[in-house]
Amino acid sequence: MIHDQYSRPFLKWPGGKYRLAQRICESLAPGKRLIEPFVGSGAVFLNSRYPKYLLADGNSHLIRLYQTLQAEGEKFIAFCEGFFTPENNNETVYYDMRTVFNETADARLKSALFLYLNRHCYNGLCRYNSRGIFNSPFGRYKQPYFPRHEMQAFHRRATDAVFTSSQYTETLDRARRGDVVYCDPPYIPLSRTASFTDYFAGGFSEQDQIDLARQAARLATRGIHVVISNHNTPFTRELYVDAGATMRRFKVQRNISCRGGERTRVGELLAVFG
Numbered sequence: 001m002i003h004d005q006y007s008r009p010f011l012k013w014p015g016g017k018y019r020l021a022q023r024i025c026e027s028l029a030p031g032k033r034l035i036e037p038f039v040g041s042g043a044v045f046l047n048s049r050y051p052k053y054l055l056a057d058g059n060s061h062l063i064r065l066y067q068t069l070q071a072e073g074e075k076f077i078a079f080c081e082g083f084f085t086p087e088n089n090n091e092t093v094y095y096d097m098r099t100v101f102n103e104t105a106d107a108r109l110k111s112a113l114f115l116y117l118n119r120h121c122y123n124g125l126c127r128y129n130s131r132g133i134f135n136s137p138f139g140r141y142k143q144p145y146f147p148r149h150e151m152q153a154f155h156r157r158a159t160d161a162v163f164t165s166s167q168y169t170e171t172l173d174r175a176r177r178g179d180v181v182y183c184d185p186p187y188i189p190l191s192r193t194a195s196f197t198d199y200f201a202g203g204f205s206e207q208d209q210i211d212l213a214r215q216a217a218r219l220a221t222r223g224i225h226v227v228i229s230n231h232n233t234p235f236t237r238e239l240y241v242d243a244g245a246t247m248r249r250f251k252v253q254r255n256i257s258c259r260g261g262e263r264t265r266v267g268e269l270l271a272v273f274g
């Protein structure tokens with residue numbers, strides 16, 4: 001299901017699956033529509049071929065950005081590019097832009113600023129406080145890259161897609177026979193002290209991981225093929241085996257920030273239901 005040329009997402013996204021897209025796509029069955037309840041940067045969407053897509057995420061800022069790009073294409077890309085200037089690559093301006101992002105009611109401006117913040121903040125971190133205020137710090141990059149070509153490619157592909165901001169449970173409720181579902185929830189934390197990554201206020205709990213596995217198992221009994229990604233840990237193995245999935249495991253080099261950005265080799269797992 002993967003095509004010859006890999007497409008890179010235009011956003012930096014923690015947990016993004018660009019490097020794993022080929023492996024993941026090979027594990028997905030053919031179908032009429034691919035549903036992604038945790039679309040993030042869209043690496044699997046961009047590198048697979050289905051007639052239709054339902055692409056959802058709990059982060060409404062992310063989905064609004066995709067909807068704006070889908071509706072406006074080049075016009076919106078040009079508007080976004082206007083924020084990528086040397087004058088705007090400055091700590092004071094960054095924090096001013098962040099305030100505007102958090103306060104504005106102008107959806108188009110908010111979408112463009114979401115991209116500006118994503119490329120100028122520290123490590124593409126998408127962090128919110130408990131009141132839903134985006135608070136990622138400035139990233140100090142020499143010259144943040146403007147992803148024009150990646151946005152154009154995304155826009156071309158988006159003609160076959162519906163983007164929606166919703167909780168994963170609601171998205172899964174929309175699955176019908178003939179659909180294929182790829183779930184990439186926030187990773188399970190690797191230690192008790194590590195916390196779940198917050199992509200928006202609310203987080204994703206251990207109970208969510210359990211509920212997701214159960215819902216996947218229920219869909220499989222209705223003939224819907226579901227694949228879930230996660231770290232390969234004793235907890236995830238037990239969770240998915242108990243839910244009736246078959247497991248595919250592989251190693252991957254990832255930046256897991258245990259201590260000071262140290263690189264650790266963590267196993268990756270795909271749980272296949274149905």
Ligand SMILES: C[S@@+](CC[C@H](N)C(=O)[O-])C[C@H]1O[C@@H](n2cnc3c(N)ncnc32)[C@H](O)[C@@H]1O
Binds near residue numbers: 013040044058
């Ligand atoms: C690991 S990332 C997905 C990465 C994506 N596959 C990619 O390649 O970029 C997890 C995503 O789940 C979303 N998310 C977290 N909790 C959610 C929830 N309860 N419902 C829906 N989406 C949620 C986050 O906003 C984030 O985009």
